Amino acid sequence: MVKFELKVNGQEYQLEIPADVSLLEVLREYLGFTGTKEGCGQGECGACTVLVDGQAVNACLYPALKAAGAEVLTIEGLAGPGGKLHPLQEAFISAGAVQCGYCTPGMIMSAKALLDRNPTPTREEIKLGLAGNLCRCTGYNKIITAVEKAAAAINKEK
Amino acid sequence: MPQEYLLPASIEECLHMLAVYPGGRIIAGGTDLMLDLREGRKEAKALIDITRIGELKRISADKDRISIGAAVTHAEVAASELIRQRLPALAAAAGAVGSPQVRNVGTLGGNIVNAQPAADTAVALVALGARAVIVSAAGERQVAVEDLYAGVGRSQVDASKEILTKFIIDLWGAGDASAFARLARRRTLSLPVLNVAVRVKLKEGRCTRARVCLAPVVPRPLPCQEAASVLIGQPPTEEVIARAAAAAKQAAHPRDSLLRGPANYRKDMVEVLLKRALREAFGLPAEEDGHQGQTV
Ligand SMILES: Cc1cc2nc3c(=O)[nH]c(=O)nc-3n(C[C@H](O)[C@H](O)[C@H](O)COP(=O)(O)OP(=O)(O)OC[C@H]3O[C@@H](n4cnc5c(N)ncnc54)[C@H](O)[C@@H]3O)c2cc1C
Numbered sequence: 001m002v003k004f005e006l007k008v009n010g011q012e013y014q015l016e017i018p019a020d021v022s023l024l025e026v027l028r029e030y031l032g033f034t035g036t037k038e039g040c041g042q043g044e045c046g047a048c049t050v051l052v053d054g055q056a057v058n059a060c061l062y063p064a065l066k067a068a069g070a071e072v073l074t075i076e077g078l079a080g081p082g083g084k085l086h087p088l089q090e091a092f093i094s095a096g097a098v099q100c101g102y103c104t105p106g107m108i109m110s111a112k113a114l115l116d117r118n119p120t121p122t123r124e125e126i127k128l129g130l131a132g133n134l135c136r137c138t139g140y141n142k143i144i145t146a147v148e149k150a151a152a153a154i155n156k157e158k
Numbered sequence: 159m160p161q162e163y164l165l166p167a168s169i170e171e172c173l174h175m176l177a178v179y180p181g182g183r184i185i186a187g188g189t190d191l192m193l194d195l196r197e198g199r200k201e202a203k204a205l206i207d208i209t210r211i212g213e214l215k216r217i218s219a220d221k222d223r224i225s226i227g228a229a230v231t232h233a234e235v236a237a238s239e240l241i242r243q244r245l246p247a248l249a250a251a252a253g254a255v256g257s258p259q260v261r262n263v264g265t266l267g268g269n270i271v272n273a274q275p276a277a278d279t280a281v282a283l284v285a286l287g288a289r290a291v292i293v294s295a296a297g298e299r300q301v302a303v304e305d306l307y308a309g310v311g312r313s314q315v316d317a318s319k320e321i322l323t324k325f326i327i328d329l330w331g332a333g334d335a336s337a338f339a340r341l342a343r344r345r346t347l348s349l350p351v352l353n354v355a356v357r358v359k360l361k362e363g364r365c366t367r368a369r370v371c372l373a374p375v376v377p378r379p380l381p382c383q384e385a386a387s388v389l390i391g392q393p394p395t396e397e398v399i400a401r402a403a404a405a406a407k408q409a410a411h412p413r414d415s416l417l418r419g420p421a422n423y424r425k426d427m428v429e430v431l432l433k434r435a436l437r438e439a440f441g442l443p444a445e446e447d448g449h450q451g452q453t454v
């Protein structure tokens with residue numbers, strides 16, 4: 001067991017964890033951030049996507065201890081003060097981009113990483129940005145539309 | 159089970175940790191190693207994470223060569239203006255790995271030491287003639303990337319004792335060009351059915367140097383001298399490209415594979431892919447050869 005401090009959604013947590021435990025297990029089992037999902041556990045589906053220092057990573061393959069000193073952002077950290085939903089969350093709801101919802105947190109975190117880097121992506125760029133996230137339900141079109149809507153909303157707010 | 163997770167800040171500190179923690183093993187991005195540990199294919203008593211070592215994260219160039227740290231990620235390689243301009247085959251290969259999430263974390267060094275025969279950046283690095291710099295307590299050695307393979311998934315680099323620190327790629331001067339082509343079932347998150355990379359130098363309308371790499375047709379990325387020697391001394395024409403591609407097809411002996419497809423199909427596709435890569439490297443227009451598969 002290794003003693004370690006992890007920063008998630010702006011808050012520091014003291015932990016004692018096995019040296020090879022994944023960031024996904026720490027988030028879900030140690031800290032209760034169950035918004036981040038486990039799909040395949042092998043890097044193939046993107047359901048576990050979180051941001052580490054702004055970069056999308058598969059938490060299921062990411063050693064928790066690698067996140068020492070970094071900022072981890074999960075879906076729980078996206079809403080603003082008073083629980084005001086992030087424009088991406090709003091857009092996923094209004095565009096009908098959520099069916100069973102299992103892929104949604106990962107999709108939204110990948111979309112956030114994309115929009116932070118490229119605030120006006122084309123549909124093709126959105127597809128490439130979300131290429132590491134699988135959805136069994138929606139057929140993707142509405143997800144891509146939701147990201148376009150969110151981009152427009154964020155750019156209008158600015 | 160690993161008892162420690164260590165984050166050395168320098169190569170010296172990392173070597174010291176490898177010495178004092180028997181059973182210690184280097185981890186870079188962990189995109190291969192985390193699964194190997196979980197599924198018992200590899201073991202480590204301590205994980206020594208090299209991604210905070212500044213020297214291993216650097217891309218640099220002088221007039222003769224480019225050097226790329228082993229802990230540089232695929233995303234960083236694919237986005238580097240220097241690599242895109244001078245070593246386009248490598249930028250394309252790094253951009254084809256896995257998914258955005260895998261590219262943000264996976265490294266060039268990990269891709270090579272993991273020693274899969276069709277690792278995308280390995281194919282490009284072999285075509286580019288890259289040398290790996292390997293540091294251990296005994297000192298430093300340089301080995302051509304194609305000579306690092308000991309078998310499928312087995313590298314000559316011993317990650318419990320040695321650090322692959324960087325890759326060195328000599329620049330070939332004016333007329334230096336390279337390209338990468340990949341065949342897979344979809345554009346992301348799929349194993350390559352085949353991947354090829356080429357590097358050529360054009361001088362006064364002739365190809366004066368050439369390197370070709372094919373994979374996976376043997377248990378390591380295969381440098382294809384047969385195709386390269388067809389190109390040397392010749393002008394960059396469709397006819398020459400066709401002869402080089404035919405030579406590569408002749409030299410490649412892929413196996414029947416449930417994952418990657420039947421051998422005869424893949425042998426035919428070696429020819430198609432090599433033509434695509436050579437046209438790109440020679441700056442000729444792409445031609446439609448009637449195949450619908452995805453390449454990058
Ligand atoms: C979903 C998914 C998709 C993938 N798709 C592709 C793909 O399309 N193409 C492809 O080529 N690969 C693919 N990979 C494989 C993998 O991402 C790459 O091989 C990656 O480059 C490995 O790098 P890493 O830094 O994560 O290595 P790690 O997992 O950290 O290490 C791999 C091995 O190398 C050793 N090692 C790492 N760095 C060093 C070093 N500097 N010195 C000595 N030893 C070292 C480790 O001990 C370990 O044995 C995929 C993986 C996943 C999970």
Ligand code: FES
Pocket residue numbers: 037038039040041042043044045046047048049058059060061
């Ligand atoms: S659970 Fe991590 S990628 Fe599928």
Ligand code: FES
Pocket residue numbers: 097098099100101102103104134135136137138
């Ligand atoms: S909404 Fe069900 S997996 Fe995407």
